[in-house]
Amino acid sequence: MAHCVAYANFAHMAYTSLRAFVDALEQAGELVRIKEFVDPVLEIAEVTDRISKAGNRNKALLFENTGTGFPLLINSMGSDKRMCMALGVNHLDEVMNDIDALLKKMSTPKNGLLDKLAMLPQLGKFASYMPHVVSGRGACQEVVMTTPDLSKLPVLKCWPEDGGPFITLPAIHTKEPATGMRNIGMYRMQVFDDTMTGMHWHRHKVSARHYNEYKKLGKRMPVAVALGGDPVYTYAATAPLPENVDEYMLAGFLRKKKVSLVRCITQPEIEVPADADIIIEGYVDPNEELIWEGPFGDHTGYYSLPDWYPRFHVTAITHRKDAIYPATIVGIPPQEDAWIGKATERIFLTPIKMTMVPEIADMNMPVEGVFHNLVIATINKEYPGQGQKVMNAMWGAGQMMFNKILVLADGEAATGVRIDDYARLAKEVFDNLDPATDVYFSQGPMDVLDHSCSKMGFGGKMCIDGTRKTEEEMNTPAAAYKMPGSFSAAMLKTKYGEITSISDRLMREWGIPVLFVAMAKDRPGHVADLHSRLCTEPGMEGLKMILYVEHTVDTADIADVLWRFCNNLDPRRDHMYGGPVRNILGLDGTRKTKKYDSFDRPWPNIIVADDVTIKTIDNKWSSLGLGELLISPSLRYKTQLYRGGATVLDEEK
Known part of the structure; x- marks a missing residue:
């Protein structure tokens, strides 16, 4: 996947609202407006899943009729081109080069007075990107809901086994109580009622540490959620920054313009972007009982398991008069999050190299x-x-x-x-x-x-x-290493009945001594036993690695094999060696169960749409303005689900 594709006329564009980004996408031929009603419950996600995997038909989608007063934008950063547009660059390596140049200037020894003076303009320029708080109200506070009500927003339920509707693209603002240091992170929020959501921050996240500090103090924790505005704000909330670096400093650096912040109305300790589209203000009470949140169709392509998380209580919702609600879906790759990840890969390469x-x-x-x-x-x-x-x-x-x-x-x-x-x-x-x-x-x-x-x-x-x-x-x-001798993959499949699919394509086409094997396990130690037997077959001596996957996987599909394998492998637990000198590495990327693997945790299902939703979108497709019907990506995985819904207890297997 190339990361240096150049696009014209996007450089250093700071968007004044999400609608301004929509206009730019539309002018670039990267957006489709959908006027037909599409339900935020399951239907929008199904349309987006089809489009996000549609190659040159992959576009940002603006659903103008959501059954609420707000249009919904999704897949807005779901390609290399749109990610570049969001960050205001012609190609992603531009940001890396900017950071590289800045860090090199700051780290080069400067002994003379002239050298030190020469650095001042550069440092002054960087300082100009620091966020600043302005007085009064911002565009994000043009409308204040007299009674805050999350049901007024087109919050998505993406997948049938999701625990409920989730806010999927929130920039969540918290502060460390002692220092006032701001953090903006992106954590999903399951909506439980009109004024309460879960707050899904994992224990290693900065906001979770802030939460623990408020718990020690016995104080309520003020929180604000920003939706929309310049898409750089959304990206910055996902960026893996050091704890002492303000995300809005990165946003200012990326957009070449400082971020203007305003104080929240009911949570004045928290500042939010003045030009955001929607703000949800509220608090988390650290002494309150946690709530059971999830499951949720996650970016791994599997459902993440439910767990206990804090409750977020809404005290105000404000928005622009022309606000657009931003959303994303995550699921079987590729999805929009893949392109956000590519941006992080390029942007943070230089800091990793230099530090x-x-x-x-x-x-x-x-x-x-x-x-x-x-x-x-x-x-x-x-x-x-x-x-x-x-x-x-x-x-x-x-x-x-x-x-x-x-x-x-x-x-x-x-x-x-x-x-x-x-x-x-x-x-x-x-x-x-x-x-x-x-x-x-x-x-x-x-x-x-x-x-x-x-x-x-x-x-x-x-x-x-x-x-x-x-x-x-x-x-x-x-x-001493030679390529494997002549062996027949078809013969191996015939000889070993547990093998449902086998591919030596990497070896045949590129000379890579790796074999893919899909197998049906039926006893403890089955994968290790099969590996031991395969490694003694004639002609296998030069093989270096065998990857084992679930019996439902088509081993001819390299991308699918790697996705399933990487998700289902614990390398330290699931590796084995075979062959005459034990130099052929086997890696078990099959599903683990209590019965066959002594695995005690529930195992989640692959994320797929339900039959009713697929049929509904099939029937509605011709009215959406999206061209020829795209078949649901879920169909290829429908027969591969485990019993029991999103998660299944191992006793069932």
């Missing part, structure tokens, strides 16, 4: 890895063990601590291979890989949405060091 991993050349998060699950990094290697140094540094770097699979390769300068040329890069990695000694397993903090961990938020990690090895690192001479 923690100076040898890193580039970084890439494939869409199938849904952010944390799979990260590729290329490095400029100079000494033995450098791969392990990078591994440890990256796993200790902010949200990279949640990374599950890290793949390291040499930089483009050494290999001539771009990091997003996945086939050629994989060939380079496996040419340099001894599976027995160059794959490292660890454990540590994991995303709480990772359902494959035996314990919530704590699980295994794996680093595949595919860099070229120095003499000191060589355990097996490269010449």
